[in-house]
Amino acid sequence: MTSTAQPPFRNYVEIILDGLARGPGTEILISGERRIRADEFRSLVHRLARALRERGVGPGRTVTLLCGNLPETIAVRYAVNLLGAHFNHLYNRLASDVQALMMADVETYAFVVDPRLADRAAELLRTVPPVEHVLLLGDVPGTGENRDGATAAGEDLLALAAHQPDAPIASAASPEDLCFIRHSGGTTGHPKGVRSTFGRMQGGIEQTRLLFSGAGRRDLVCTPLSHAAGFIADATLAAGGTVVLHYAFDPAEVLDTITRERITNMMLLPPLLYQILDHPAAEDTDTSSLRQITYGGTSSSPARIAEAVRRFGPVLQQGYGQFEAGAVSILPAAEHDPDRLDILRTAGRPVPGVEVEIRDQTGRVLPLGEAGEICVRSDRAFEGYWKNPGLTAQVLRDGWVFTGDLGTLDEHGYLTVVDRIKDMIAVVGGHVYTTELEDFLNTHPAVRQSAVYGVKGDGGHERIHTTVVTAPDTTVTADELRTWVRDGRGAMYVPDHVDFTSALPLTDAGKPDKKLLRSGAGTLS
Template sequence: MSASPVFRNYVEIILDGLADEPGHPVLVSDEHRLTAGEFRSLVHRLARALRERGVGPGRTVTLLCGNLPETMAVRYAVNLLGAHFNHLYNRLSADVQALMMADVDTYAFVVDPRMTGRAVELLGLVPPVEQVLLLGSAPARAGREAEQPGEDLLALAAKQPDTPVVGGARAEDLCFIRHSGGTTGHPKGVRSTFGRMQEGIARTRELFSGTGRRDLVCTPLSHAAGFIADGTLSAGGTVVLHYSFDPADILATIARERITNVMLLPPLLYQVLDHPDSEHADLSSLRQITYGGTPASPARIADAVRRLGPVLQQGYGQFEAGAVSVLPASEHDPDRPEILRTAGRPVPGVEVEIRDETGRVLPVGEIGEICVRSGQLMEGYWKNPELTARVLRDGWMHTGDLGLLDEQGYLSVVDRIKDMIPVVGGHVYTTELEDFLNTHPAVRQSAVYGVKGAGGHERVHTTVVAAPGATVTPEELRTWVRDGRGALYEPDHVNFADALPLTDAGKPDKKFLRAAAVADRT
């Protein structure tokens, strides 16, 4: 009887692949370029330093880190040892971050030196953490000596040999705990194993393929961009990191670094397209702009296709369900808004059904909950078997998204069940109203959300970003919606803003807008 093959986790596979071209730049951050050989060396040294401090299988390492090469390296080192990571979203409040950190039983806390102030605050809110480690020395501020809440992990790693560390994970071991965004309530920890991570990287390479890939990461590594970066490294490409999002910097970097691929949530894509520099920027190197994560305006996407050519690809998925559907560049026809309004067709190996509240499968064209079955489904929520049992039933993931399938197999995502606004006479689907508002010539962007009124009933609110130089009144927009979509969809309140507030991931922050609307009323 032959022995079972030894499991090699994704970090070992990627690092082995990078050994073929040790001088090839794999990570770029400002003027700093890390070659494949330097990155491999750093990961192994970090792994040895972490192991000396007790990091290993079954232990959680929480990361409070921005888009740095060292962030990628320490995450790989953690997983190489068979431990699992939890990467905090940087723009959440301290109390929510503390809940996440305590929830996952943090053993080691790894901190970006730029975030030591928040780290000190968190350490005062959570149970004692065994190891606190910094990715370098914290910078001094305003003439004061910098506060160093932990040891310098990079200095500790520099003392270690860089000989390869043998991976310590099995396929069924926990690889990471990824919290949902926290925009609709308390964040939920999604559990994923090393086996699922392997499948995810393989799928990422299929969806974001191409030799000589140069990927610009300008959204947080703690979100989907981190996993796309894994796919890029696994294919021998180069990842260019931006610490923060700035449309002018993005346009300049695409030209300077000859970027081939970038992922942008729709609101961020609009900011890039609307920036004055976009008119003359050299974007000829782009092969693929992937967008998703929040509904996109068909009118804005059509305009982007006309300006940039056939480079846009839409992806729909969830942390819990993995990749669900894709609308490829070849189907981005600016003269077919009905196709641009969809999320494409299910990717190979993924089954999608639309079900009603009783679990009955609905026919083509009817709106219900999107349910998914595939090999990419999560193992469950961290310490929440009741919720896991509610959303994972008989091998199907109940996504909490409303949608429909048409005769050609295209999936349309209509709304989040929690975002749908119940009004007298029916329901308002926020994405449908946003799509309509965004076609008005005076509207650049919009966000629609429900706010409970004095009687406890939901009222339809919208926050609008006007097009440059355009003038429009709330009453004009309300009349326009009433005439075009009917009185059911007419907003009760129309507010204007210079820009929509965004979450850490780049989604419109409707939780913030809702709270602001309530505060204005009191």
């Protein structure tokens, strides 16, 4: 009689660590001067897991991380998940009040802190409900504490782990258990905790490997591990590749690292890609090792993407997705023709296993070419928001994720993301799509980047504001740009206010910070 018993569930951390065991001497993580081998990393994860277990970390408990791009950040996240607990990784550059909301929302049991962020951690601990354990990844700079005692803000987790054995620990997780909570909406409103199980995490890593990985991958992570870069780092390690970590984004350092470490892959939000493209060293830097630059996360300028293709070659790939919906669509490198701005304006076609429909406000599926809400169905959809069934019911309906993005589908299957519904500007005579106006402004020879956003006027109506970064050695006036828009897009799209700045403010993830721009409308110079 044939057995139908299913094999025991293998936690994604176990799978990654088992893979690393097959090449113990391989360098898998590079951070500054530090080069960490697979065996060293595996040992650290298991020792951290034992130290955390002694402090009560296990299934059903939340560990909040306030950590930058360090090898220990990845290791402690794996240790938490190996124990069957779930993590909540705070975005480092959010305002403290938003971070406090996130931390309190998930009922934090243990708080793991990057010593460089100890001051912010202390600020948060004064405002959030009591936390059972505060654990630092090393000494707080300037405290004079040593590794054998507690630091000023909490216990030194690395010191605690150093005394632990490093024999493997069996996972305590099942596919239905909560793996992580990631927040969205922290820059635009009350943050929403997106729940993901171990089963979803497992499938997401495999999908990411297929879309973004490859043999011999050397991945440069220069955006926060708390965002999509963390998932891609997981997929790279799962594929036997190497992850090079930058603590913060710096275009000169990125270019230098590409050459020095022979980087093959990296992920960037479009504003960061533009900074690299515009850097004086870009033209002379050897980037021949690059096989794939993945961009996404916010709208991109087709004209600027075409420029990047001409500079870096056929290595650009666009990805569109959400924490709630997972990966939705891909525009692969083969379709990045710099002379086809109409194709570059799209987000590509849905990835295998993903269904996309465009629906109106009543839920009716719209014909091809008509703009409506992008709705997504796949087995990578999230399980709901953390302790918010009302919002879950609004966003997740009959297996479909209502993304809050406006878009269109054409007869060739290409998906175009038109705007966020909440970013669309209601004006007399209709609606202005911010991404459409940004795309047009960015084609002006004197404009390098732009951000368009609505600002309430005295009468309650929205006014169109745009903040522009001009190209070097060029000049353009606000009136000239208004005329350019009127002639090219019509009077309805003409900005009421045009501000000029040397650089757009960015969120922690690298998106233009329209909330900040909106709050200071008219004050930039």
